[in-house]
Amino acid sequence: MKPRYALLGLATIGMVYGFSWASRMPGDAVQGESARIISVHVPTAWLAFLAFGMTAVFGIAWLVTKRAKLDHLAAASAEVGVLFTGLALVTGMIWGKATWGIAWDWGDARLASTAMMFFVYLGYLALRRATPDPVQRARRSAVLGAVGALQVPLVYFSVNIWRTLHQTQSVRPDGASLPTETLISMLVNLAAFTVLYLGLLLWRADQLRVEEARLAQTHLTPNAGAAVVPPKLQPGS
Amino acid sequence: MTDPSVLASFLITYVAVAAYVATLFWRHRKQREDL
Numbered sequence: 001m002k003p004r005y006a007l008l009g010l011a012t013i014g015m016v017y018g019f020s021w022a023s024r025m026p027g028d029a030v031q032g033e034s035a036r037i038i039s040v041h042v043p044t045a046w047l048a049f050l051a052f053g054m055t056a057v058f059g060i061a062w063l064v065t066k067r068a069k070l071d072h073l074a075a076a077s078a079e080v081g082v083l084f085t086g087l088a089l090v091t092g093m094i095w096g097k098a099t100w101g102i103a104w105d106w107g108d109a110r111l112a113s114t115a116m117m118f119f120v121y122l123g124y125l126a127l128r129r130a131t132p133d134p135v136q137r138a139r140r141s142a143v144l145g146a147v148g149a150l151q152v153p154l155v156y157f158s159v160n161i162w163r164t165l166h167q168t169q170s171v172r173p174d175g176a177s178l179p180t181e182t183l184i185s186m187l188v189n190l191a192a193f194t195v196l197y198l199g200l201l202l203w204r205a206d207q208l209r210v211e212e213a214r215l216a217q218t219h220l221t222p223n224a225g226a227a228v229v230p231p232k233l234q235p236g237s
Numbered sequence: 238m239t240d241p242s243v244l245a246s247f248l249i250t251y252v253a254v255a256a257y258v259a260t261l262f263w264r265h266r267k268q269r270e271d272l
Binding site for chain 1: 243245258
């Protein structure tokens with residue numbers, strides 16, 4: 001069995017287990033039932049950070065080694081990152097509506113910076129589609145991936161730098177401000193989603209490798225029209 | 238787990254992940270057919 005299928009199977013089991021923990025955890029005194037959303041919102045947000053961080057790492061590694069596999073991994077990681085950033089935004093909006101009474105506030109540093117990061121990586125994917133040459137595409141996207149990843153610490157620490165609507169981190173090096181069941185539920189889902197990311201990353205990177213190999217082959221094969229030579233006109237005809 | 242906002246959050250996440258996996262599977266099958 002290929003590692004990606006094993007990882008996806010393991011992630012599915014982990015997500016089912018994570019869901020059972022989320023349904024068992026107690027509701028919060030202030031947030032009520034909506035506190036359970038943290039079990040899915042935090043893992044998706046974590047994956048956004050991880051995926052974009054890895055996009056930068058793979059991109060920089062490509063700039064150094066020029067190995068095509070690293071470019072495929074960077075692109076796959078960005079694609080998965082966009083999916084999970086979108087999910088983090090949607091689940092965050094649902095949580096915000098239930099807890100704060102509003103789904104979105106452009107004045108909030110965490111929300112606005114996450115949206116900006118989402119659009120930057122949509123731009124990353126657009127840049128890749130707009131650049132047909134594989135080397136040029138890899139170079140341009142590696143630079144954008146490395147610059148774009150500067151947003152990751154900015155988004156993460158935005159809740160500490162600008163004290164707006166979004167609360168600060170619930171889990172810090174000096175301890176967690178969450179009930180044990182909530183923390184376990186969040187961590188189980190975090191582990192399951194990380195395994196899911198690895199499975200999706202390997203699968204998508206492999207597909208990009210096949211796609212690029214096929215495209216290279218298509219460009220090497222002369223098309224049928226190339227064999228047709230226009231007739232030479234005889235003088236006086 | 239009866240709260241609509243909680244159900245919606247989990248459902249949207251799982252459906253989106255399943256949809257992405259389905260696109261990967263579809264691309265994988267297409268690539269195999271094209272070979």
